[in-house]
Structure formats: C-alpha cells, structure tokens
Amino acid sequence: MDFRQIEAFVSVYRLRNFSRAGKALFLTQPTISNHISDLEIELGVKLFDRSSREVMPTDTGDIFYQYAVNLLETRDCAISSLNQHNRQIEGRLEIAASTIPCQYLLPKIMMGFQKINPNIKFLIHQGDTNQVIREIREKKYQVGIVGTRTDEDKLDYEILTRDRLVLIAARDCIEPADRPCIAVEGLLKKQFILRERGSGTREEFETALKKKGIDPDMLKVVAEMNNTEAIKHAVSEGLGVAVVSSLSVGNELKSEAFQAFSIDGLELERSFYLVTYRNRPLSPNVAAFREFILNYYGNNTC
Template identity: 35%
Template sequence: MDIKQLEVFVAVAKHKSFSKAARELFLTQPTVSSHIQNLEMELHTVLLNRSNKTITITDSGKLLYNHAIVILNDCKKALYDIKEYSGKIEGSIHMVCSSIPEAFILPDFLNKFCYKYPNINFTVNHCDSNLVIPEILSERATFGIVGSKTKHSHVDYYDLIDDELVLICPKGTNIENTDGFIDKSKLKDLIYIMRKEGSGTRNLILKTLQSVGINIYSLNTRAIVESNEAIIEMVKSGLGCSFVSKVSVQDMINRNEIDHYYIKDLKFVRNFYFLFSKKKIFTPTENKFLEFFKEYYGITLLDDDLK
C-alpha cells in the first residue's frame, strides 16, 4: 500500500466516480482502476461496490477512508512544514459558493489572500445553496459560502456579511412609488424573471412574500433562470422584473441603467454564511486560509474549529 493508491482511493470515494477521480488527479481512468484493484488485492477486501452505475463504499472502504484522510493530511503537513521552513508556503484549497458570494464577495478576498500567499492556488466551484452541504461533507470542497442556512449537525456556520434584495425593473417602468417604496399590492401587476428553486435568493423571496400572504407561484412569472447575471441582463433588456441582491446591481443603479424599488413594510434581508465540516481535519494550508479569512471578516471561531 502506497501513498498514490490511498490518494486515488480517496478521490474515487469522494466523487463516487472513477472518471472524475482521474480528472482530479490527472491520471487515465485505467490507471485509477488499476490502483484500486491493486489496493483491494493487497488488503484482501472489497473497498468499492461497482455493481450498479453508482459507486458505493463498503464498510471496509469506510474504515480505510478515515485512516487514509489522516495519512494523506499528515503527508501534506510534512511537506508544508518543510516548505515553510525554507520560506515557501504553498498548497491547494477547494471551495464551493452560491452565485452572489462567488461573484461579489470572494474575488476581493482572494486577491488580498493571494497577494500574501502567492503559491496557494484555489478551485472554486459554483452550486446552489442547498447543494453546498453535500459538497462539504463529502470533502469535495473544504469551505463554502452561501446565502441561506440549512441546519446540519456536522456543519459549522458563521455569519459573514448582510445582504439585501431589491426589486429591479427595466428603465422607465415608472411604478407608482413614494421615495422608491412601492405598495406590495403592486407586485401582482408586474411580470417576473425568477431564480430557479434551490437558490438562496429564491428561498428568501418565497419566505418574505409568504410572511404577508403572497404566494410566489401566484405572480406572473415569464422565466425561471439559473444565473443571477442572466436575470439582470434580461431585466435590463425589458423582459421583466426581478428581486436580486443589491450588491450585484449597485454599479448599474449608480449608472442609472435600471429602475429599482423597495417594498413598503417588507425587508428582503439575509446573511451570507461561511461554513465547513466539523469532522474535517484541516491541512496546514487550509488552516492558514481559515486564520486569514476570520481575521479579514472579523469572524470569531472557537479554538476547537481550528484543530
């Protein structure tokens, strides 16, 4: 049993896919299969069930996986300590974000972090808020930033920054308003472009409107769209109106390219959250990132969370 075999096994177990593991490790799929077969022969046990299209981990595989994570992290720590001793801090960090954090929160932070640690690189994947937890728990990603909170006993959430949604409309819509505030009764007269189900933005819209007896499904919705950027462009072109994060359209508002409104007696306010698995054993590089992140945003983490 060698380190490469363990690395391949962990990658297959995380992705539940030989092909995805091969892409991550820059190996061919036959090479990945060969490593797994040799490891199983050496240990005289089956680590992965391959009988169905979906790969599952056997009980023996789960046992090895826990040990393999510790072994690989120890190897990474050894390399990190040696490189740190020689004055070079490097490594890789995997993150997952919903659309607004990915586009409007993370870039500025990463720019400052990479200025201080230029040899640390990142993989940042996008997915809806409700899909971030599976990515974190499967260790396909170490850290996440999302716009909605789903309680889970194995995940720690920390408040990051506040966000506010505004109603944006094509320029010249001219809805009856008082200092930019419109009555909620006017909402039924508009045509909407909505985010798809699962996004933190849509969840906030749904809950806020429900609180005043408005069913989101009763509104005249012309399109359901995945991308926040696409929605903004559709509104700008005159296709309809939408509720979007104010931070994502502030520049357009400043340039007077779209109309925007608030709703009387309604506040579309949420937090963005930073999260990670309680079970995750951080590498030194990940710890360095976590320390910088909490200092940058003023987040207070318990000492246990850094172990």
C-alpha cells in the same frame, strides 16, 4: 497508487464526468481515464459505473471516497507542517461557495490571501447554497461560503458580511408612481425571473414573502435560472423582474441598464456565512484561509 490517481478519483467522484474532472485538474480526459483505470486495476475493484451518460460511483467507489479525501488532506497537512519553519502556506486550497459569494466576494478575498501566500492554488467549487451546505455536511469540502444557514448542530456558521436583496427591472417596467419603493402587493402583477430552488437568494425572498402572508406560488414566474448574470440580462431585455443581491448589480446601475428598488414591508437583509463542519480539524491551508477571511470582515461570530 499515487496522489495523481487519488486526485483524479476525487475529482471524477465530485463532478461525475471525466472531461470536467480533467479541466478541474488541468489534465486531459484520457489522462484522467488512465489514472482511474490504473487505480481500479491496483485496487481490484470497479470505482465507477460508466454505462450511463453521467459517471456514477459504485458502492466500492462510495466507500473509497472518504479514504481518498483523507489521504489528500493528510498529504496537505504534511506538506504544510514541513513548511511551518518559514510559515509558508502552499498547495491546494479547496473552497465551496454559493453563487453570489463565489462571483462577488471571493475574487477580492483570493487576491488578498494570495498576496500573503503566493504558492497557494485555489480550487473553487460553485453550487447553490443547499448544495454547498450538503457537501460540507458530507465532508466533501472543509470550508464553504453561503448566503443562508440551516439550523443543525453539525455545522458552524460564522458571519462574514451583510447583504441586501433588491428588485431589479427594466427601465420602462415599473410605473413612476412606484419608485423608488414598490408596494409588496404590486409584486403579484409582475412577471418574475427566479433563481433555482436551493438558491439562498430565492429562499430568503420566499421566506420574506411568507412572513407577509404571501404564498410564493402566487407569483407569476416566467423563468427560473441558476445564473445571476443570465437573470440580469433577461431583466434588461424586459422578460420580467427579479430579486437579486445588491452586490451583483453595481455596474448595471451605473450604466443604467436597469433599475433597482426596495420592496415596502419585506425584510430582505441577510448575511453571508463561512461554514465548516463542527469540531472537524482543518488543514493548515484551510485554517489560514479561515483566519484571513474572518479578520478581513471583522470576525463576527454567530
């Protein structure tokens, strides 16, 4: 058993696909398959059920997964400890992030952290907010960045920065009398493009509606999408209106591809959080990243 096999196993377990696992590790699909087959032969068990379209872990695969993660984390800790004499942080740094922070916050943070630690290699896993929180809770990843929080005692949330949700619409979609602020009652007349369920953006918007006594099911939903860029393109084509993070629309507003509006009476301010599993020791790489990103945003803790 070697670490290449273990890395291949963990990647396939998380992505449920040999080809995607290969891309994540910069290996070919046959190489991933060989690593898994060799590992199964050595362990004497089947780790994955390959009979369906999606590769699913067996019961023994589920058991082995946490040991595999611990082995990789122990390796990373050992490498970092051996390099502490020159204060180098190097090797893999895995971060789970929901859509908006992954696309609009992380790139600049990664650039700053990599300048200080040039031997670091980022592995970024994007999902919706609920998926990221679930993966931190299940200890698949040590650190995540999300746009909303859940009330539970297993996780720690630390505020990074604030965000504002805005309504975006094609230039001829909103009547002049409504600009630059739209009455909340007017939303029921619009066709909406929503993020997928589990999205922090969608949860914050629907929570704000409920606080105003509006059932989100009353909205005329013409489409649901799990990609912010796709939503913006659909809005610019006039398919409908959408509520998105203000961080995601700066370039489009400058080019006048569409317009952004506030919604009168709705509380659409939110925070982005760094989330970790409470009292779980962090690897040196993750600990260094946590310190860097909190310092970058001013270290506001909740």
